[in-house]
Amino acid sequence: xxxxxxxxxxxxxxxxxxxxxxxxxxxxxxxxxxxxxxxxxxxxxxxxxxxxxxxxxxxxxxxxxxxxxxxxxxxxxxxxxxxxxxxxxxxxxxxxxx
Amino acid sequence: xxxxxxxxxxxxxxxxxxxxxxxxxxxxxxxxxxxxxxxxxxxxxxxxxxxxxxxxxxxxxxxxxxxxxxxxxxxxxxxxxxxxxxxxxxxxxxxxxxxxxxxxxxxxxxxxxxxxxxxxxxxxxxxxxxxxxxxxxxxxxxxxxxxxxxxxxxxxxxxxxxxxxxxxxxxxxxxxxxxxxxxxxxxxxxxx
Numbered sequence: 429x430x431x432x433x434x435x436x437x438x439x440x441x442x443x444x445x446x447x448x449x450x451x452x453x454x455x456x457x458x459x460x461x462x463x464x465x466x467x468x469x470x471x472x473x474x475x476x477x478x479x480x481x482x483x484x485x486x487x488x489x490x491x492x493x494x495x496x497x498x499x500x501x502x503x504x505x506x507x508x509x510x511x512x513x514x515x516x517x518x519x520x521x522x523x524x525x526x
Numbered sequence: 527x528x529x530x531x532x533x534x535x536x537x538x539x540x541x542x543x544x545x546x547x548x549x550x551x552x553x554x555x556x557x558x559x560x561x562x563x564x565x566x567x568x569x570x571x572x573x574x575x576x577x578x579x580x581x582x583x584x585x586x587x588x589x590x591x592x593x594x595x596x597x598x599x600x601x602x603x604x605x606x607x608x609x610x611x612x613x614x615x616x617x618x619x620x621x622x623x624x625x626x627x628x629x630x631x632x633x634x635x636x637x638x639x640x641x642x643x644x645x646x647x648x649x650x651x652x653x654x655x656x657x658x659x660x661x662x663x664x665x666x667x668x669x670x671x672x673x674x675x676x677x678x679x680x681x682x683x684x685x686x687x688x689x690x691x692x693x694x695x696x697x698x699x700x701x702x703x704x705x706x707x708x709x710x711x712x713x714x715x716x717x718x
Contacts, residue, residue: 441659441706441715445675447652454576456566458584459558465588466551 539603547594554594558587561604565611571676572615572669574622574657582618586611612673612687619665619672662709667702674699 537543539557546554565583573579589610597606656676660668666688673684685695710716 439715441675441710444652444656444659444715447649448571448656448676449678451570451647451649451653453563453567453570454579456562456580456583458562458580458587459555461580461584462558462587462591463551463555465584466554466591 537599537602540599543594543597543603544599546591547597554587554591557603561607562587564604565607568608568611568673568677569615569618571653571657571672572618574654578618582611582614586614589614609687609689612669612684615672616665616669616688619661619668622661623665659709659713659715660706663702663705666698667705670698671702671706 539560542553542557546557562583565586566579569582569586570579573582586607590607593610597603653676657672660671660675663671670681670684670688673679673687674681677684679687681695681699682692685692685698688695690698
């Protein structure tokens, strides 16, 4: 959007930048929130190794995992059976070719 | 050994940083209290709201905490911290460019000092205007010129905070100035 600057403001970039540099900086106090965040991270790290195993175990204990694993096994079985049938068919074809 | 002694003398925060690096959160909290005004002053020129400013300052310190094991006493802590803050500012510029909500903004929130004076403070209005103009630049160039024009850093100093080589800094500076000149011309400013 091409908007001309208001008349009461600097039309010169260096003047505008100089005025901007003089803008007061608001007070910020993040000490407590930073320390609180560090405490959370620290306890998460301390639980880390144990919680990883626990979380993996929980993952496989989840209700949704059982049907997913069943489907995966069924898929693997289908692939295996398909491979077996294919090899069977190929051997028949080879018999006919000679 | 002499160098190490000199470093100990030149970096007043060395002892505290080493304690923080070994896990002393109280020591790190003291560093936060000491340097949060400095980071606020740097990042204030990036942030369009007080909440964003607080987030950026907090994020900078949390990043510093996580990166403390990699800090080397060769580099004074305050310089190292400023580099982290500059990268936080750069990420902020990138995020604002990516956010579709930001793209719809016509007027950014005014800089907040206190409730009433901020809206009539000419310096704060100038800062908002300058930020608005710089926001039309690509993120890296916006961050670079924010440091140079609004924070008063030299180009070399700003480039060192980004960790750029001298050649890259020159190219970035050249492109940034060209792009800014076009933006200023389009908005009726002189680029002197």
